[in-house]
Amino acid sequence: MRAIQLKGDIDENHQLHADVPAAIPAGPVQLIVFMPEEDAAGMAWMEGIDKEWSAELSDPKEDIYTLADGQPLNASR
Numbered sequence: 001m002r003a004i005q006l007k008g009d010i011d012e013n014h015q016l017h018a019d020v021p022a023a024i025p026a027g028p029v030q031l032i033v034f035m036p037e038e039d040a041a042g043m044a045w046m047e048g049i050d051k052e053w054s055a056e057l058s059d060p061k062e063d064i065y066t067l068a069d070g071q072p073l074n075a076s077r
Helices: 038-057
Strands: 008-010 016-018
Touching: none
Parallel strands: none
Antiparallel strands: 008 016
16 A cells, blocks of 8 residues: 555534645545644644634724723733
8 A cells, every 4th residue: 555645624524625636546545644732733723713713803893902902911000
């Protein structure tokens, strides 16, 4: 058996999506899925949030705070 490495994504419907080189013929394959380590998973989570919420977070109506709101963390109390 020959092995190639691909990168892919698993969507919210648990479907695997990956770009496969054109030289690979159609047909059944065996897959081994490597899950990201905890640190990499945190990055994957942030990228997922960015992808899912990007339209909502870029909406100007969501900008309800300004730099004048609140106090700096190092402000005297």
